[in-house]
Amino acid sequence: METTYSKHRPVAIWLFVGVGMLIIMVMLGGITRLTGSGLSIAEWKPIMGAIPPMNQAQWEHAFEQYKQIGQFKYLNSDFTLTDFKHIFFWEWFHREWGRLIGVVFLLPFIWFIIKRKIDASMIVPLAILFLLGGLQGAIGWIMVQSGLNENDLYVSHIRLAGHFITAMLLTSYTLWFGLKLIVPVREIQYKPGLRKLNLLLIVVLVVQLIFGAFMSGLHAATAASTWPSINGAAVPPGMLTQGSFLQDISHNLITVQFIHRGLAYLVTLLVVSWWWNARKSDPRSLLHKIHIVPLLLVLLQVLLGVLTVLNARIHIPIALASIHQCVGMLLLLSLVTSLFISRGKDGATYLYVKPPRPEDAIGTL
Structure with a gap:
C-alpha cells in the first residue's frame, strides 16, 4: 500500500x-x-x-x-x-x-x-x-x-x-x-532550546543577507580590500559621516562593510553554538545527521567572504561574489531545514527503538 x-x-x-x-x-x-x-x-x-x-x-x-x-x-x-x-x-x-x-x-x-x-x-x-x-x-x-x-x-x-x-x-x-x-513525523524533534537558538540565527542571518545585498548594490567591498583589519584599523574612520545613523548604516560604504563583517563573526559564533548543542541529539535522528551542514557552510562562507574582499581592490570578483552569495543562501536554507526538524511539541519526541537482535529472539524460545 x-x-x-x-x-x-x-x-x-x-x-x-x-x-x-x-x-x-x-x-x-x-x-x-x-x-x-x-x-x-x-x-x-x-x-x-x-x-x-x-x-x-x-x-x-x-x-x-x-x-x-x-x-x-x-x-x-x-x-x-x-x-x-x-x-x-x-x-x-x-x-x-x-x-x-x-x-x-x-x-x-x-x-x-x-x-x-x-x-x-x-x-x-x-x-x-x-x-x-x-x-x-x-x-x-x-x-x-x-x-x-x-x-x-x-x-x-x-x-x-x-x-x-x-x-x-x-x-x-x-x-x-x-x-x-x-519528512516523516517521527523525525520532528522537541528541542525548545535548540529551536530558539535556530530562530535567533535565522533572524541575524537575514539581517546579514540584507547587508550582503547592500555590499553588492554599493560595491562596498572596494572601500576596504584588506583583512582582518579594515584599511589597517579594527574600527575604521569615516563611519559616521553621512549625517544620520540610518544614512550611515545604509549608504556609507565603509560602515556597511564594517557591519557586514561584524555580523559574519556573530553568525559564525551562533552557528558554532548551535552545532555544539545539536550534536547531542540522537545519533539516529535526521537532526543529528544534518547538524554538521550549517557549520561547514558558515566556515566556507567566511572564507569566501574574505577572498572576495581581498580581491576587490578595483572591481568586485564576480565569480567569488556569486559563490559567496550562493553559500549564504544555502546556509539560510540549512537553518530553515533544522528549524523544521526541531519544531516538535512537548511529549511528541520520536523515540528511536533499537531493533531486536536475532540472538535475543532465540533466547525467548
Whole structure:
C-alpha cells in the first residue's frame, strides 16, 4: 500500500527542483547587479520578451531605448552596440530563467492535478506559493522601472535588498512546503532550546543577507580590500559621516562593510553554538545527521567572504561574489531545514527503538 510520504514524493521533488532554480535565479540577479546589466532592458514583456532582438534593426532599437536613461548618459556613454549586447544578455538571461521557473512550476502542477497527486491539504500552500512567485516577478519589474530615468545610475540598493529578501522568503517557503510532504513525523524533534537558538540565527542571518545585498548594490567591498583589519584599523574612520545613523548604516560604504563583517563573526559564533548543542541529539535522528551542514557552510562562507574582499581592490570578483552569495543562501536554507526538524511539541519526541537482535529472539524460545 502506498504511504502518504511516497505518494507525495513526486510533488516534494518538484518543489525541491524549484528551490534549486530559485537559488540560480538569485545568483543571476547578483551577477546582473555586479555587471551593471539591470537597466539594459527598458520594457517588460512577460511573454514576447522571451525572444531577444533577432536582427540589427531590433538591436539598434533596444540600444536606443537604453540611451535615454541616466546610466548610459552619465556612466556608459562610451558604450558600443557590442558593449550593450553584453549587459543585455545578463538581464535577458535573468528574466528568461524566471520565465523557465514559471513553466517548471505550472506544467507539473497541471500534471499533478490530472494524476490526483494534489490533495486538499496542498491547495492553500500552493496558492500562496504561486502568489509569492507572481509577487516576486512584479517586485522585480517595479525595481527595474524605478531606475529607468535620467537621474539614477543604478537601481537603489535598498530596493535590491528588498527584492533579494522576498526571493529568499519564496525559496524558504518552497523548501518548508517540500519538507512537510516528505519528512516523516517521527523525525520532528522537541528541542525548545535548540529551536530558539535556530530562530535567533535565522533572524541575524537575514539581517546579514540584507547587508550582503547592500555590499553588492554599493560595491562596498572596494572601500576596504584588506583583512582582518579594515584599511589597517579594527574600527575604521569615516563611519559616521553621512549625517544620520540610518544614512550611515545604509549608504556609507565603509560602515556597511564594517557591519557586514561584524555580523559574519556573530553568525559564525551562533552557528558554532548551535552545532555544539545539536550534536547531542540522537545519533539516529535526521537532526543529528544534518547538524554538521550549517557549520561547514558558515566556515566556507567566511572564507569566501574574505577572498572576495581581498580581491576587490578595483572591481568586485564576480565569480567569488556569486559563490559567496550562493553559500549564504544555502546556509539560510540549512537553518530553515533544522528549524523544521526541531519544531516538535512537548511529549511528541520520536523515540528511536533499537531493533531486536536475532540472538535475543532465540533466547525467548
